[in-house]
Amino acid sequence: MAHDSLPETIPASMSAMLLTGHGDVDKLVYRQDVPTPRPGRGEVLVRVTATAKNNTDRKAREGLYPTKDKGEVTSFAMGGEPTLTFPRIQGADVAGRVVAVGEGVDLERIGERGLLDFNLYADARRDINLTPDYYGHGADGGFAEYVVVPSAQFHHVPNPELADAEVAAMGMCSYQTAYHMMTSARVAAGERVLVSGASGGVGTALIQLCRIVGAIPYAVSQPDKRAALLALGAEAVIDRGDLPTFVERVLEATGGAPIDAVMDLVGGEMTDRFIDTMIVDMKRRTTYPRLSIAGASGGNLSEIMWTRIYLYQVQIFGVSHGTREEAEQLVEWIRGGQLKPVLHAAFKLSELHEAERYFVNRGSGYLGKIVIVPDSQWDEHGAPFALENTP
Numbered sequence: 001m002a003h004d005s006l007p008e009t010i011p012a013s014m015s016a017m018l019l020t021g022h023g024d025v026d027k028l029v030y031r032q033d034v035p036t037p038r039p040g041r042g043e044v045l046v047r048v049t050a051t052a053k054n055n056t057d058r059k060a061r062e063g064l065y066p067t068k069d070k071g072e073v074t075s076f077a078m079g080g081e082p083t084l085t086f087p088r089i090q091g092a093d094v095a096g097r098v099v100a101v102g103e104g105v106d107l108e109r110i111g112e113r114g115l116l117d118f119n120l121y122a123d124a125r126r127d128i129n130l131t132p133d134y135y136g137h138g139a140d141g142g143f144a145e146y147v148v149v150p151s152a153q154f155h156h157v158p159n160p161e162l163a164d165a166e167v168a169a170m171g172m173c174s175y176q177t178a179y180h181m182m183t184s185a186r187v188a189a190g191e192r193v194l195v196s197g198a199s200g201g202v203g204t205a206l207i208q209l210c211r212i213v214g215a216i217p218y219a220v221s222q223p224d225k226r227a228a229l230l231a232l233g234a235e236a237v238i239d240r241g242d243l244p245t246f247v248e249r250v251l252e253a254t255g256g257a258p259i260d261a262v263m264d265l266v267g268g269e270m271t272d273r274f275i276d277t278m279i280v281d282m283k284r285r286t287t288y289p290r291l292s293i294a295g296a297s298g299g300n301l302s303e304i305m306w307t308r309i310y311l312y313q314v315q316i317f318g319v320s321h322g323t324r325e326e327a328e329q330l331v332e333w334i335r336g337g338q339l340k341p342v343l344h345a346a347f348k349l350s351e352l353h354e355a356e357r358y359f360v361n362r363g364s365g366y367l368g369k370i371v372i373v374p375d376s377q378w379d380e381h382g383a384p385f386a387l388e389n390t391p
């Protein structure tokens with residue numbers, strides 16, 4: 001096959017879920033006549049087999065990225081002009097197979113199973129990412145049968161023990177963010193790390209990554225998820241309820257030692273208590289207290305006294321996504337079997353509305369990720385992980 005033609009087996013149009021504007025799930029419209037994209041120079045065409053859902057799908061749809069209390073919305077427009085235009089195909093964490101390649105890409109890549117590094121990097125730098133934007137927001141993503149992405153960002157994951165849905169569940173939106181939270185705060189071997197929102201996509205990645213670097217993760221979650229989080233690698237699970245006794249319960253779990261660094265995905269009224277777990281006795285510390293923030297599932301505003309921050313020298317890191325280097329390191333760990341998927345369930349692409357509602361209203365026992373599988377791929381890649389098969 002030449003670089004500039006699509007194989008005959010690839011139809012000219014495809015099924016996709018189009019986001020047609022900001023609003024409720026009715027803004028997501030399922031179409032079966034969307035032109036199949038063609039790979040340009042340096043790009044590959046991927047037949048999507050599974051794409052993980054992330055919170056950002058809902059936030060971007062609803063326009064929920066305020067940066068000031070008056071509700072200014074940036075929606076990842078850090079580079080100036082907003083990049084989210086409509087219609088847009090969402091879906092950041094794509095797994096699939098290369099079915100065609102653009103000019104300059106080795107034809108040998110056709111057939112490769114891989115995972116997308118979801119970033120729309122502004123430049124070629126490998127160690128910094130200052131304007132986080134991503135496939136599914138500033139460019140079309142994986143809630144479709146096909147997607148075009150840069151060849152260098154579609155990483156080969158050959159591992160036969162991993163299903164495609166499981167590969168998608170280890171997508172970079174969760175795993176790279178988690179890793180960048182840790183590298184920003186310079187989490188080191190032997191350190192005690194408090195992880196909030198521990199049962200979610202980022203939290204389950206953080207627990208595993210702490211263990212990989214030799215740190216000790218303490219998970220903040222709910223009692224019904226305790227056993228699963230301990231099995232994943234948490235040293236202890238601290239119930240996020242009953243805030244007044246929170247610090248006491250953390251210190252009980254650590255044997256009285258302060259937490260070295262907090263990875264906060266929850267925010268709101270909990271963050272001030274998280275800081276307490278680090279500064280409770282500064283004489284027992286050997287490093288500065290560090291707080292990495294990458295999410296606000298529990299509230300976007302926290303009241304914290306500045307004096308507490310500067311007198312106790314709390315170092316705070318805002319984290320969005322991560323770097324090319326970090327994505328490549330994570331793929332190495334996936335290939336090496338050090339990282340495990342935490343997959344809750346799969347949904348059909350045509351049933352994305354239901355998946356969105358399930359994601360928002362999820363009940364007890366939910367851990368990790370859900371993935372969306374194109375209907376044409378469902379029997380092979382989705383059905384084994386359908387909700388009715390979830391324990």
Ligand SMILES: NC(=O)c1ccc[n+]([C@@H]2O[C@H](COP(=O)([O-])OP(=O)(O)OC[C@H]3O[C@@H](n4cnc5c(N)ncnc54)[C@H](OP(=O)(O)O)[C@@H]3O)[C@@H](O)[C@H]2O)c1
Nearest residue numbers: 055177197198199200201202221294295296297298320321
């Ligand atoms: N900065 C970035 O680049 C980036 C990237 C990915 C995600 N995020 C953000 O990071 C956060 C976590 O993402 P995720 O994908 O892991 O989300 P997720 O899968 O939805 O998990 C969030 C977890 O937070 C906990 N939680 C939810 N509501 C809470 C509340 N009111 N109070 C306390 N805990 C609450 C729950 O865990 P328990 O039941 O275990 O307590 C929940 O499982 C989200 O806010 C997301 O938007 C940011």
